[in-house]
Amino acid sequence: MESSFQHRRSSLLRLPLNSTANSQANNLSITLLPDEQDMFRNSSSGALGLLRSLQSRTINANDLTSLSGDSTLLADDIDEADQGRGKTDILFAHFYEVLHAHNNTNDTLDVVQLLAQACQQVVEQLELDIERGVGGNHGTKQRESSVKWLKQEINTWRLLHALYYDRLLLQTDTQADDEMQDGPMLGGSEKEVIQQLYSINAQLREYQLVVDWLEKCYEQKDQANALQSHDRMMAWENTLFQLENLQGAAFGRGHEICKQLDPDAPVREGKPLHALDMEDNLRLGRAIFAAIRNGHIDEALKLCKHFGQTWRAAILEGWRLHEDPNFEQHVAGQSHEKLPIEGNPRRDIWKRCAWLLADSKKYDEYTRATAAVFCGHLGALKSLLHSSWHDLLWAYIKVQIDIRVESEIRGCCMKRYQPMPDEYWNGKMTLEQIFDELSVAKDVSVRDYAQCQLGVIQQHIILDTCGELLQHMCRWLDAVPKEAQLPPHQLRFMAHIVLFMRQIGRVEQQPQQQQAERIIAAYVESLIQRGDPQPIAYYAAGLPNKLQVQLYAKFLTQIDEKRLRQQALDAALQAGLDVEQITRHTVESIRLGSTPPGIQGEPPTGSISAADKRKIQSLEYLIHLVEQRGELLWQANAMMRHYLASNKIECVRQVFAMVPGDVTSQLINIYGALDNLGPREECSLKEYLCYKVYLAGVDSFNDWTRLQQARPQPPQKGTQNSGQAQDNFTERMNAQHKEQTYLSELARWEQKVKEQSKMTTDALFNVLLFPEKGWLNDPFIAKEPENAALLHWENRLLQMEKLRSICLPEIVLLLHEVMAKSRDHPGCIRLADEIADERRQLYKVYTKHKLAELLAKIADTSLQLLNCKLDPWGYPITA
Numbered sequence: 001m002e003s004s005f006q007h008r009r010s011s012l013l014r015l016p017l018n019s020t021a022n023s024q025a026n027n028l029s030i031t032l033l034p035d036e037q038d039m040f041r042n043s044s045s046g047a048l049g050l051l052r053s054l055q056s057r058t059i060n061a062n063d064l065t066s067l068s069g070d071s072t073l074l075a076d077d078i079d080e081a082d083q084g085r086g087k088t089d090i091l092f093a094h095f096y097e098v099l100h101a102h103n104n105t106n107d108t109l110d111v112v113q114l115l116a117q118a119c120q121q122v123v124e125q126l127e128l129d130i131e132r133g134v135g136g137n138h139g140t141k142q143r144e145s146s147v148k149w150l151k152q153e154i155n156t157w158r159l160l161h162a163l164y165y166d167r168l169l170l171q172t173d174t175q176a177d178d179e180m181q182d183g184p185m186l187g188g189s190e191k192e193v194i195q196q197l198y199s200i201n202a203q204l205r206e207y208q209l210v211v212d213w214l215e216k217c218y219e220q221k222d223q224a225n226a227l228q229s230h231d232r233m234m235a236w237e238n239t240l241f242q243l244e245n246l247q248g249a250a251f252g253r254g255h256e257i258c259k260q261l262d263p264d265a266p267v268r269e270g271k272p273l274h275a276l277d278m279e280d281n282l283r284l285g286r287a288i289f290a291a292i293r294n295g296h297i298d299e300a301l302k303l304c305k306h307f308g309q310t311w312r313a314a315i316l317e318g319w320r321l322h323e324d325p326n327f328e329q330h331v332a333g334q335s336h337e338k339l340p341i342e343g344n345p346r347r348d349i350w351k352r353c354a355w356l357l358a359d360s361k362k363y364d365e366y367t368r369a370t371a372a373v374f375c376g377h378l379g380a381l382k383s384l385l386h387s388s389w390h391d392l393l394w395a396y397i398k399v400q401i402d403i404r405v406e407s408e409i410r411g412c413c414m415k416r417y418q419p420m421p422d423e424y425w426n427g428k429m430t431l432e433q434i435f436d437e438l439s440v441a442k443d444v445s446v447r448d449y450a451q452c453q454l455g456v457i458q459q460h461i462i463l464d465t466c467g468e469l470l471q472h473m474c475r476w477l478d479a480v481p482k483e484a485q486l487p488p489h490q491l492r493f494m495a496h497i498v499l500f501m502r503q504i505g506r507v508e509q510q511p512q513q514q515q516a517e518r519i520i521a522a523y524v525e526s527l528i529q530r531g532d533p534q535p536i537a538y539y540a541a542g543l544p545n546k547l548q549v550q551l552y553a554k555f556l557t558q559i560d561e562k563r564l565r566q567q568a569l570d571a572a573l574q575a576g577l578d579v580e581q582i583t584r585h586t587v588e589s590i591r592l593g594s595t596p597p598g599i600q601g602e603p604p605t606g607s608i609s610a611a612d613k614r615k616i617q618s619l620e621y622l623i624h625l626v627e628q629r630g631e632l633l634w635q636a637n638a639m640m641r642h643y644l645a646s647n648k649i650e651c652v653r654q655v656f657a658m659v660p661g662d663v664t665s666q667l668i669n670i671y672g673a674l675d676n677l678g679p680r681e682e683c684s685l686k687e688y689l690c691y692k693v694y695l696a697g698v699d700s701f702n703d704w705t706r707l708q709q710a711r712p713q714p715p716q717k718g719t720q721n722s723g724q725a726q727d728n729f730t731e732r733m734n735a736q737h738k739e740q741t742y743l744s745e746l747a748r749w750e751q752k753v754k755e756q757s758k759m760t761t762d763a764l765f766n767v768l769l770f771p772e773k774g775w776l777n778d779p780f781i782a783k784e785p786e787n788a789a790l791l792h793w794e795n796r797l798l799q800m801e802k803l804r805s806i807c808l809p810e811i812v813l814l815l816h817e818v819m820a821k822s823r824d825h826p827g828c829i830r831l832a833d834e835i836a837d838e839r840r841q842l843y844k845v846y847t848k849h850k851l852a853e854l855l856a857k858i859a860d861t862s863l864q865l866l867n868c869k870l871d872p873w874g875y876p877i878t879a
Helices: 004-008 035-043 045-055 062-067 069-080 085-101 106-132 136-170 176-179 189-202 202-217 222-226 236-242 265-269 275-293 296-304 310-316 347-359 367-376 378-384 389-412 431-439 444-451 451-462 466-479 488-503 510-530 535-539 545-556 562-575 579-592 610-617 626-645 649-658 663-669 679-709 728-767 793-821 825-836 848-867
Strands: none
Touching: 035 310, 085 106, 085 488, 085 510, 085 535, 106 136, 106 488, 136 202, 136 451, 136 488, 189 202, 189 389, 202 389, 222 466, 236 275, 275 296, 275 310, 275 367, 296 310, 310 367, 347 367, 347 378, 367 378, 367 389, 378 389, 389 431, 389 444, 431 444, 444 451, 451 466, 451 488, 466 488, 488 510, 510 535, 510 545, 510 793, 535 545, 535 562, 545 562, 545 579, 545 663, 562 579, 579 610, 579 626, 610 626, 610 649, 626 649, 626 663, 626 679, 626 793, 663 679, 679 728, 679 793, 728 793, 793 825, 793 848, 825 848
């Protein structure tokens, strides 16, 4: 959707120096007609070629409409309850879609227009809700507040586009540079001189662009309806009636009014008009000035003529630049008829008179201000426009344009001009001086706006001081309490301004880059609270690696659903983030993060707490990429060490189940061969296999224990009745059948126990006799990993050593129990040989207490061997 600003000022947004719109209602300067602007803008052939090529580029506003479809429907369902926040929050997705769809550097200025259009669409929807009264009084107030903010944001985007279009494209045109070297035009007409001035003076063009922007931003408020209730007659009919009926007049008897009705009579005679005519004059003057303030000079002329005061219209024509086209060389084949003269040949006299009128106290403030606009009288404008920052800025810059144009005319045109007062020339100021004046204005509302965030942003955009703007934005971030944030939409606005400045090369120095990154990071944090992965990934991709890892990992730690995790990782991959570092940082943050105990305390034995489930499920992030199988093993091993030390065997099983069963073959495929594994991957793979063997041994022992507890029970003996002489045959047969069934089940059970005992013994011995330096001992590696300090390698070795001292003695006791109940007493004795073996040095993992416990059990086994007529080691006793 094309904005009204583009229709009215297409030259401002798209082609400031090459507009072909011949509309006097869209005047751009206090010294040039619109068609005069067009003529001088087309004077540079180089600029003309550039602008025509740029003009061919168009923006499809329907792109934005298609983007808002689903989100708008979703927001409509909840918008009535949240006072319009749903419709406003669509801007987060809109802005992302615009930037994502236009990532070409050449589309930078088009993106700014699309952002403004996105805001405009939301404003229209909110205003429609306000008209319908959606949400009641509270909802209306909320929507009005949002509309007010968004309109200011739209104005700022338009200012940004207008100024940087000129700065980035027009000011770099080589043809314009060549013309700047030619110097000012001497001896030309007023119109020709100003044509050249605008074409070569970038500062003056920027002044004019700011004036155009301020005129578009102007809101007439109640002035828009100033004349709606009035008829066309405003020719002082009440004064005429009173003068014609002096005898017995019903109006103001004894009140003296002017005796004549020419336009100068009230001032010349020093007597007022009739009170009603004075009110009409004031309302007309207010409406005329409002039209001029809005940039509609021709509208002001129509008002004068419409209400019968043509002399006002004639006065408003006196500022126009003079040019006699009859002095130009005639082209062959054209008629030599005399052409009308353009502008005011006595413009200098008119301007001197206008200055005197604006400086006089005899006229009302609107008449004085209207004349002041065209003669550069700042005092008259300030006295009327003292309560608005935008109005005062418009007054100051209009005066600066007038002074510079008048100075150029008097310096280059071969003509003697009436001198202007010294006060006129002394009013020349720079933009910096103007903003200093606004910051210390008498009116509180002006000072407040000059110091508010929107005022500061607009000021620095006009001054083109990006560095200072970034400093202000960072101060706003610092001013917010630590646990709070700036409003999300303000962060959105600030972040996209920073992104624009970065893309056009205004953020170059290192401190500025850090400030810009900080602002974008703050916006990413606000997006994290919303939870949409694609915008988060997109904006985080514009940050340094360390910062994007921290922020996106923070986002991932807040996701618990598997499907959403997949979407977040896919979005990160599409945005080009360092997914491997992000997922590693995420898993470590969740694994090492302290979780407060639940309301019900620790779960019962064999169950997994919600905090532990969350830690275990975080390993899903490392399963997404096959390239991260080494990292998956590393993090899974770290979790299993922790849970094994905490005696949470169910958690160990869950962690082990998270690792794909073909992890070994996948690692071999990644590194080409098993011998090519890095030190960390090689150690991680062995540690993982150690846990695999350990879990297999523990599970086998649990199966053996359950089987031991499932021993068949013998049938109960039936009680005989003393009164019977002999046993019942049926009962005896039933008892015999039960006995035979029991004996067969017992035989099967004993066979199963024997087989399970063998399997359990082998599984437990696999832990005890694990190859390559033993269970939970790293294999021989030539050197530690390069990032051993970051991996906390020493802590890992200490943890593994501690686990060996905890788990291996328990495995030995389990082995002793299985073999003892299986009556493999010699095997129990041989456990001492395995522990004392110097090749594995298992005795080093024992404390004195645990070693004494084991030796006591072995001694009991030796006693049982002695009772079986064997020696203490299980060998037959020989004579």
